[in-house]
Structures are given as structure tokens and as C-alpha cells.
Amino acid sequence: MRHIAIIGSGPAGYYTAEAAQKLWGDDVRIDIFDMLPVPYGLIRFGVAPDHQSIKGVSRRYEKTALNENVRFIGNINIGEDVTVPELQQLYDSVVLATGAPNDRELTIPGADLGNVIGSAAFVGWYNGHPKFADLNPDLSGKHAVVIGMGNVALDVARILAKTEREFEGADIVAHALDALREAKIETVTIVGRRGPHQIMMTPKELGELGALERASPRVDQSDLPDEAEDALLEPGLRKSVTHLRSFAAIPEDIHAEKPIEIAFDMFASPSEVVGDGAVTALRVERTVVETGRAVGTGEFYDIPADLVVSCIGYRTSPIPDVPFDERMGRFANDEGRILPGIYCVGWARRGPSGTIGTNRPDGNSVVELIREDMDAGVLGRADKAGRDGLDALAAERALDIVTFRDWKKIEQAEEAAAREGAPREKFVDIESMIKARS
Ligand code: NAP
Numbered sequence: 120m121r122h123i124a125i126i127g128s129g130p131a132g133y134y135t136a137e138a139a140q141k142l143w144g145d146d147v148r149i150d151i152f153d154m155l156p157v158p159y160g161l162i163r164f165g166v167a168p169d170h171q172s173i174k175g176v177s178r179r180y181e182k183t184a185l186n187e188n189v190r191f192i193g194n195i196n197i198g199e200d201v202t203v204p205e206l207q208q209l210y211d212s213v214v215l216a217t218g219a220p221n222d223r224e225l226t227i228p229g230a231d232l233g234n235v236i237g238s239a240a241f242v243g244w245y246n247g248h249p250k251f252a253d254l255n256p257d258l259s260g261k262h263a264v265v266i267g268m269g270n271v272a273l274d275v276a277r278i279l280a281k282t283e284r285e286f287e288g289a290d291i292v293a294h295a296l297d298a299l300r301e302a303k304i305e306t307v308t309i310v311g312r313r314g315p316h317q318i319m320m321t322p323k324e325l326g327e328l329g330a331l332e333r334a335s336p337r338v339d340q341s342d343l344p345d346e347a348e349d350a351l352l353e354p355g356l357r358k359s360v361t362h363l364r365s366f367a368a369i370p371e372d373i374h375a376e377k378p379i380e381i382a383f384d385m386f387a388s389p390s391e392v393v394g395d396g397a398v399t400a401l402r403v404e405r406t407v408v409e410t411g412r413a414v415g416t417g418e419f420y421d422i423p424a425d426l427v428v429s430c431i432g433y434r435t436s437p438i439p440d441v442p443f444d445e446r447m448g449r450f451a452n453d454e455g456r457i458l459p460g461i462y463c464v465g466w467a468r469r470g471p472s473g474t475i476g477t478n479r480p481d482g483n484s485v486v487e488l489i490r491e492d493m494d495a496g497v498l499g500r501a502d503k504a505g506r507d508g509l510d511a512l513a514a515e516r517a518l519d520i521v522t523f524r525d526w527k528k529i530e531q532a533e534e535a536a537a538r539e540g541a542p543r544e545k546f547v548d549i550e551s552m553i554k555a556r557s
Contacts, residue, residue: 121147121493122505124210126197126438128153129160130475131465132216133180134482136189142486148505149189150210155249156193156521156552157529158184160218161475163545164248167274168291169281171542176475184523190506193521194553198438200518201509203461209508211498212460212489215441215450219433219466223448225266229392230429233257238271238430245278245299247292252547257397258302260425264401266389267430268311269319275428276307277327280334280379287540292547307334307381308422312388312406312413315343315363322358329366334379338367342385384422388413392427400424433471455485459497462488525556 123139125132128151136149157163159177166173184191195201206213222237229235234257243251263279265272278291283300291299311318315338318325328336343364349357363383374380387403394400400421406413434448441461442451449470450463457463464485465478492498504511513520521529532555533543546552 120505121212122210122503123147123149123212123214123489124206124509125149125151125214125216126206127151127160127216127218127465127467128158128180128191128193129162129216129218129465130176130180131218131467131478131481132160132214133183134479135214135216135464135485136482137179137183138482138486139489140183140186140188142490145188147188150506150509151184151189151191152195152197153191153193154196156526156549156556157546158191158193158523158526164243164246165218166246166475167242167278168246169278169286169289171288171290173475174290191521191523191526192509193526194519194549195513198440200516201512203438203440205512206509207460209504209512211493211501211503212462214485214489215438215457215461215463215467216465217435217438217463217467219435219448219471221434221436221448222429223432223434225389225392225429225431227389227391229394229398232392232394233397234260234425235392235398235427235429238267238275238428239433241275241428242271245291245295247295247545247547249547249549249552252292252294256298256426258298258304258426261303261305262423263304263307263426263428264422264424265307265309265428265430266401267432268309268313268317268385269430269432270321270324272309272430273320273324273328275430276309276381277331279304279307280331280381282332285332288542290537290541290543290545292545293538294547304426305379306423307379308384308424309381310387310389310401310403310422311383311385313408313411314385315360316348316352316356317408317411318356318359318363320359322355322362325359325362328381329362331377331379331381333377334381335369335374335377336366337369337374337380337382338363339383339385340367342383343367386413387422388415390415390419392424393421398424398427401427433466435467435470454488455481456488456492459492460499519553521553521556528557529555 244254536544
């Protein structure tokens, strides 16, 4: 029997379990750990609440989860409640699928001023992550600035701009919906240090900005390169740039009909957050792009800001006893192998890039690595205790494990509490989640 521990129950974790299950069938036992009592990681806490069709992929993970050879072990913090070396004693291989839950830090002066928020916290807040449920961002100012030209920046800008009606069918948590209802934001400025040909936004997501009820996207025509140059772009990026061109062509009378403006401020590198206690502006330096890099021109200007959300990427959380690559913000690994017997997959392996689907081939390849190491006989004893050993350890330490069956009760309670038209009302604190299973 092969025993595999997977840490993290998001897409990378479940695709790895699916691949292992497919390869070894009844000859494998897989335990999927999560520090929270609820599964699915990024699907629940990262994917925007108004993107329900993307969240539908969790049904596929549930199929894997319901397999008898696969267990969900929620509410256990690996590295604290149980260490990785302890797991290595119990399982043939340990796979870290912990994602990248921490913000890449904004390191400019003033970044610690009030109402300057990282996307991990802001997204966690509107998605009901227990760690960020109490964030309470101040949305009473007129001007929001979102730093970054990726899909997370788009999510944040769109969520700030949507009307309550546009959240119909979304699982945005009540505290965020209440706060957004009272918000006074009139401008959302998306700041990018490079230009239209360097955006990371994908076409479908960017296109959504053009169809908002009360907000219109504004792009400065003079930021756009000569249209002929678009031909050199890869097709996805070319489509995204086409959206920017159509936003630049929106006539003033259409802008005037919409009370919220989502303005793109490109070639603008953040240099300082200005304010006294709380933020009042983001100071940026005008840039030019030279061989793909943003180069400062020495010209600075201030963008008014009552709220700044920095969406500039993520880092993995280190785990005690596991080699970590500080510079890259992920586990030190060679194509997913950290050491024989310890592996990483998904964002914990490659950093925060790609789509949810990218994690599927990632899961297959990490399982291939495990197979290679097993075949090579480098994983030590073949008679590890696996799940029985884990259960004994959990009992000894009085750890309160949340099972998949428990999760289904929590899920039922969330569905029962949903406001009209919404799929669920999430519990936003661990205590309520645990209470709901009984
Ligand atoms: P991202 O796509 O890597 O974009 C990060 C942005 O931050 C880039 O525009 C980058 O600019 C900018 N940036 C980085 N450091 C900066 C700094 N110091 N100052 C100013 N700007 C800075 O990351 P993301 O938006 O966090 O997305 C992460 C992953 O999740 C991506 O693969 C994304 O596609 C995916 N995602 C997908 C969806 C969806 O499909 N609906 C939704 C959300 C996220 P430079 O390029 O100049 O470095």
C-alpha cells in the first residue's frame, strides 16, 4: 500500500489526489490536509464570488474526495499541529499543495499607512476567509487605486464597481455586500508600471469591465501603441489589447452616464504612498518601457487615493523543516521535487501563475515523480502506518479533525443560510464552521 499526504485542499491538492488515484487505484491511500475546516482553498477564497462558473470545478474535486481511498482532514495546521518530519514517518510521500496565500509586499515608503491593503487580505475579506473577515476596509472615500495589471487587479476593481444587483447569484459574503452597498467610491484607478502590451489580464476578464452597470472603463488613447504592433502579440494578449482599444474609444457621453470610472493609468510606477495616518494619494513615477522593462523618467505625480489595494502577486508560506526559496517566494524545488519523499505542486511549486486548469498537468507530473522515486527505492521503509498512524497521533494530541462528511454538513448549513438567489452564505469564522458540523 502507498500512503500519500497532500497538504492543501485547493485545485493543486485535489488534482494530485486525482492523478494518484488514477495511477494506483486501490493500492493508494491519500490524506488531504487543510488548516481550515473547509476544503477547496483558492476556489472558495480566491476565485471571485461573481465567477460562479469557475467555482463549479469543485464538483470534480468532490468526486475525488468521495472516493474511499481519499480522506479530507480539515482543521489541522501542518508545521504546527503535526510537523512535516512526522508526516514523513507516516506517509511514503508528502506533497505540499499550499498555494501562495501571502502578498508579495509593496515595499515603497508609506505602504504601511491606513487603508493600504494587499490583495490577499482584500480578496480574503470579500470571500469570507476567516483570517481577513474582520478587515473592515474603509470604502467611504471617493478614490480607490488598484496596483497591478493582472487578473487579481481586475477582480478587485470589478468588485468595487459592481452594483448590488450585479452580485445576484454570487457568494460574496454578507459583510462585504453590506460594506459595498454603503461605499462612496467614484473612481477606481488601475495602476501599471508598464504598458498595454505588457498587461497580464486575460481577455474574458478584461472584457467584463466593458459591461458593468454603473462603471465605465477609461483608457488614455495616447498610452496605446500603434495598432500595427498588436500583430506581434500572442493571440490572448492581442485580444486583451483589443479590449483596451475599445475602452479608449468610449465616447465622453457614455462615460458621463456612469457614476463610477475605472481608469487605467499605465506607464506609472508606484514610488510612495502619501498620507497622514491614512492614505490620501499614490505617488507614481512616469515610466517608459525599454526592452520590456519599466524605466523611470524622473517625472512624478500623485493619484488621489482613499483606498489602495496592491495586487502585485503572491508568495507561498514557508513550513518549518522544508527548504524555501526566499527570492522566488516558493518552496525550493526541482520540477516539484523538494527532496525524495517531499514534493510541491501548483503555486507552491511554480509561483502564482497560470489558470486553475494548469494545476491538472502539475498534479500528474508530481505523481510521476513520486512513482519514479518509489520505483527507485529511495523513499525508505515500505510499511508506513499511513492514515492509522495519523489517527493515533491526532488522538494523542486531541486534534479536532474535520472530515469530508463534516464538511458536507457545513456546506448544507451554508446553503440553507443563503440569501435569495445566492448559492450559499459562507461561515466566516472557524468556530461557526466547526459548530455547523454537529
Ligand atoms: P499577475 O498576473 O502576475 O499580475 C501582477 C501584476 O502586478 C503585474 O501587472 C505586475 O507588473 C504588477 N507588479 C508586480 N510587482 C509590482 C510592483 N512592485 N509595482 C507595480 N506593479 C507590480 O498576478 P495576479 O493578478 O496576482 O494573478 C495571479 C494568477 O492568478 C495569474 O495567473 C492570474 O491569471 C490568475 N488569476 C486568474 C483569474 C481568472 O482567470 N479569472 C482571476 C484572478 C487571478 P509587471 O508585469 O510589470 O511585473
